[in-house]
Amino acid sequence: MKIKRNKQAKKILTFYKRNFGLREPFQVIVDGTFSQAALVGKILIKEQLPKYLGGEVQLVTTRCVISELSSLGNKLSGAMHIARRFKLRKCTHSGTLPAADCILALIGSDNPHHYLVASQDQDMRRKLRHLPGVPLMHIIRNTIVLEKPSDSTLDKAEDLTQSKMDSSSQVLDRLTPTSEQTKPTVRQRKKITKGPNPLSVKKSKKKPAGSGAVGGGLVSKSKKKRQRIQRKKALEILAQVVKSTNSQELVRTQNS
Structure with missing residues (x-):
């Protein structure tokens, strides 16, 4: 107790x-x-x-x-x-x-x-x-x-407690910067008139034909295909000529 x-x-x-x-x-x-x-x-x-x-x-x-x-x-x-x-x-x-x-x-x-x-x-x-x-x-x-x-x-x-809290709040408000005070001051630069950018007015270079990855590839492939067809036709004609020549010689040989 x-x-x-x-x-x-x-x-x-x-x-x-x-x-x-x-x-x-x-x-x-x-x-x-x-x-x-x-x-x-x-x-x-x-x-x-x-x-x-x-x-x-x-x-x-x-x-x-x-x-x-x-x-x-x-x-x-x-x-x-x-x-x-x-x-x-x-x-x-x-x-x-x-x-x-x-x-x-x-x-x-x-x-x-x-x-x-x-x-x-x-x-x-x-x-x-x-x-x-x-x-x-x-x-x-x-x-x-x-x-x-x-x-x-x-x-x-x-x-007394409330009074202390109010005074502390007022002091805190005075010490806390406002939103306007916290914004950084931005120094504005004076605008200067400049000429055109030389890179922006430079003429673009023409690309050589067939240099494109897609277009060049398609052109070369079609060209090769045509060449194969032409060679194939030439070989067929040549084979026919040789065959006819051999048949003529065979006939001559039999007649003689």
């Missing part, structure tokens, strides 16, 4: 650090009611509070708190002796006020000094919940408890 409480307290403190600038040493304002509850529950505030918050702690109070405890007589003399061991913060008001009013005045409207408030005064804690960025602590069953952030604190944190 103790480990779980410490983890929860660490998570809450991280929230206040991120959104409201809470930092070590944690300044904790302790009033008379908290001192009395710690005395009854045998809680050593100086020893147990730093362990619970997981960091260095500076316990503070005001003269109005000590004055109020002193006015209540011997019943709260033990709590008064405990409060006198804490460092005094100068009151921001004139004269002496009840301890709750003095602490509310010290916190102000936005808690500029990042105080944590430890008190058993329920009415004062209720008023402080309406102020954003004020961590509150009290004692339950002899155990110190750090309260969860109030609704006003959560709303303020959300507004």
Whole structure:
């Protein structure tokens, strides 16, 4: 259970650090009611509070708190002796006020000094919940408890986060070049009137007949075919002549 409480307290403190600038040493304002509850529950505030918050702690109070405890007589003399061991913060008001009013005045409207408030005064804690960025602590069953952030604190944190996002977006827009800026500048060359290209006006050379791959091949083939036919006819005529000559000689030989 103790480990779980410490983890929860660490998570809450991280929230206040991120959104409201809470930092070590944690300044904790302790009033008379908290001192009395710690005395009854045998809680050593100086020893147990730093362990619970997981960091260095500076316990503070005001003269109005000590004055109020002193006015209540011997019943709260033990709590008064405990409060006198804490460092005094100068009151921001004139004269002496009840301890709750003095602490509310010290916190102000936005808690500029990042105080944590430890008190058993329920009415004062209720008023402080309406102020954003004020961590509150009290004692339950002899155990110190750090309260969860109030609704006003959560709303303020959300507004701060949105404001940071908007400002970051504006900075990014300023740093990101527009489409017109990203276009490269093209240097236009001055047009110069030139004469005709000598290669474009050069007369084309006539190709020799038969040099074409297709036409030349067809011509040579038809020519060779005609030559073969002519040779064949010549051989046939020559064979007929030889045959007739041989037949005539044969007839002469028989007649003789």
